[in-house]
Amino acid sequence: MSNEAVLHSHDVHSHDDHHGHHHHESFISKYVFSQDHKMIAKQFLITGMVWAILGGLMSVLFRFQLGYPDAEFTWMKDLLGKWVNDKGQITAESYYSLVTIHGTVLVFFVLTAGLSGTFANLLIPLQVGARDMASPFLNMLSYWFFLAASLVMLSSLFVETGPFSGGWTAYPPLSALASAQPGSGTGMDLWLIAMALFVVSSLLGGLNYIATILNMRTKGMSMTRMPLTIWALFFTAILGVLSFPVLLSGFILLIFDRNYGTSFYLSDIFITANNVGALPNEGGNAILYQHLFWFLGHPEVYIIILPAMGMVSEVLSVNSRKPIFGYMAMVGSLFAITILAFLVWAHHMFVTGLNPFLGAFFVLLTLLIAVPSAIKVFNWLTTIWRGSIRFTPAMLFAIGFVSLFISGGLTGIWLGNSALDIHLHDTYFVVAHFHIVMGVAGIFGMFCGIYHWYPKMYGRYLNNTLGYIHFWVTLAGAYLIFWPMHYSGLAGMPRRYYDYAQWESFKQFGDLNKFITIVAMIVFAVQLLFLFNFFYSIWKGRKVRSQNPWGATTLEWTTPINPGHGNWPGEIPEVHRWAYDYGKDGQEFIPQTTPVGSNETNHH
Amino acid sequence: MFFVIAVIVLIFVVIFQIAKASEYVSILKGEEVSRRQNNRINGFLMIAFLVLGLIGVWYCNELYYDKTLLPYRSAIVEGELVDQMLWWTLIITGVVFILTQILLFWFAFKYQESDNRKAVFFPHNTKLEIIWTVIPAIFLTVLVVIGLRNWFKFTGDAPDNALRIEVTGKQFSWMFRYPGKDGEFGKKYFRLIDPAGGNQLGQIWRDTTIQVKNSRGGSREMTFKADTSNYNDIFSPQIMYVPKGKPVKLIINAMDVVHNVGLPHFRLKMDAVPGTPTTLWFTPQATTAEMRERTGNPNFNYEIACDQMCGNGHYTMKGTVVVVEENEFKIWLAMQKPAYYTAFPDLDPTKKTVNDTTAKPAAGQTVALKP
Ligand code: HEM
Ligand SMILES: [Cu+2]
């Protein structure tokens, strides 16, 4: 028997499932201008994955520079042209461009669009019991704005003066003045256009998610019966809708300063380079931008992490065969995080000369966030406690997420304390903190979601063995890369440095940088393995044969294996209970659609 | 290069074949059996990861602890508070880190699917939840209280006897100004900056009238009156001399974009923002010479690292603080010629004597400390 035959010998009728209900669709309306939330989710996911690979590749390139500042990779010259100098080293200018674009696309395009764009689209209608989003058309536009943003950002890589290179936070005056850095010329114009398009995409998506969750829940799906994924995506959308406009306003003022001679952010500037001299601007305040930026910037980190938290909660519960512990506390802490996320932004600005008294409030509120975070962690631990754990790849990534969230969250307590941040700000300690808690944890949440819902997306499974290899190498690699960075941070080693050779205080970490670079390359290679698994399995993966492969209670598993546009061929099912009846009254699990039995115990 | 790529591709192919084969085997064995097998392997790996991870944490500390600043006392009095705070925070978060990671991986291992045990239905428990809300809140309150006490000390007013130094960051270097004998900084204005004419900071040295263009193409006239307290202000590029044991207050400016005065050995940093001056104060307690001895590194210097992305040369933006004994500092200061007289030697009342000594200052120690 051939491999293929073994893999598929059991599928009896899954092929025909999706022909039941819907009309004919052309290639264009099905795959390109699709208004089906499931297809839009895939579009977000795949675009996000392309960016993840590009962004990851950029990090490998600039890690080359950090790990091997003296090496002469002449072959890179052939590959990258003017980004590399004649000795075969990345130039400082392109180093900064790579770092900047890496940060921007990973935060916004991968972990915002790729993560909540994908899973909000996929899961909201399926898990609340709706045929599609409130407005499928706006939903489609949301993707197309994202794609436009992507293309503009991509084009900025090819302009003469290089892409923007002033850091993903884009602080003016540096970002406002092409005379201060070549990357702040055309590259920055494109960066701003791309980001503005991206904000529009986020707003269209977010409003749609909120409207769908509030209005389109199926019969019986009260808010407190929703799976935690939906709660998380709901709060995420609220965060985005309320904070992205503030970012946009910050960008607009920046555009004015750049192009129309205003002085919102500019004052008292004298540029030495090229004899530019004194600029006409007076009366502006560079710190204003930072307030506007971080008013989004901080919520943004929760925009990234909340969807991951939601999916992790769901996956931990399903694969522990046990209800999530403290459902209401989980919702409550999501809510608390959402509120507090708006009240802590200035903890990124403790050393800007911020009024110290104001700073004190931000310390208090920042450390307050640790409380709901702690509740979540302890609740996750209790969820797996005395469970009956199945280590699917999704479950592994969920456990990895919790580990990383603990590690990175705890260093937040260091940085949130202004009396420590005054030492650690903008050092590698911060790099370690946010990569662990947001970067890697966010990516783990994304992988957790992909492995878990892949059968729903493509009707096939990902290869398990590759999934296990992917997980263990990535987890170990992530810690090997970022854990030691706490130490260079404790030596005060500043972030965003192209080379440390001339610094007596920091050059002792040369070997460490080499080690980190090697691990980073291995981890990157393993992501390619995942990528291969992903695309290979779309066409060749083992087929899903049961409607509910993980034995989960939620509604998405009541749809056909390959649901068409509209999700359920017949009536939308009615919901009779919350999403977490696992192991109740001796039953393995009770789907949400099962009516409450007459002699069933009531745990509330 | 191509060889490397070929090897990588080969490894990929092998991994893929193994993965394919194991999927094939698991289907033949049946879903149940292969799930159990995977559970056992991954359960074991969970414990292995926990143990190796904790060993790794210890080993990493062995390797890098000595390369951080932690083994050396802070070079300023106030910095001791940062270290203290750091240790308290490390103890609290460290304990939580170890406990929760152990629980996580241990539970994962212990409660893997098994025939002898069923998952318990345990949806909530108010008492537990209150406990782990209140306990973290208590510890965090302690950290906040210590932290804010220190914070208000760092950011509070400098003592009245503090030596004031003006720091200016520009792409990609640092400039320092001392107020001179009168103890006053003369006024300055950014449009008067004239590096070629020796006026790096735009000090108002003379009665001047300039034409100022506005962004709409028009222009207006601005008139300045010479500020005589500028005449004795001392200018020092790249190097900041400060005396040990005396409070120093920095008044921080930037000329072009945002920079940051990063002082790792002092455990402090503060942004330099164009148009909006900031301040920072500290009391040095170890001279550069003492620190060289303590670290055993003859090249040691208190480096000022720019900690805010400021352009393509950000990583080269280095300044140096030289901490010396107070008497040495006085000698150094006395030898400096005000920037005004460097720019206009003809006006210098002490012209003759200075001309004789500009060749090389005499004080040996101070010179020895020059980086
Ligand atoms: C316990 C909760 C947390 C606390 C108390 C906390 C605190 C902080 C503080 C104070 C900073 C500023 C450090 C500095 O620049 O000096 C910071 C930076 C950062 N944090 Fe957190 N954090 C927490 C959780 C998170 C989470 C959940 C994420 C993301 C999902 C995150 C992502 C980031 C990022 C991206 C930065 C760096 C931004 C930059 O300057 O480029 N943090 N965090
Ligand atoms: Cu923040």
Ligand SMILES: [Cu+2]
């Ligand atoms: Cu800088």
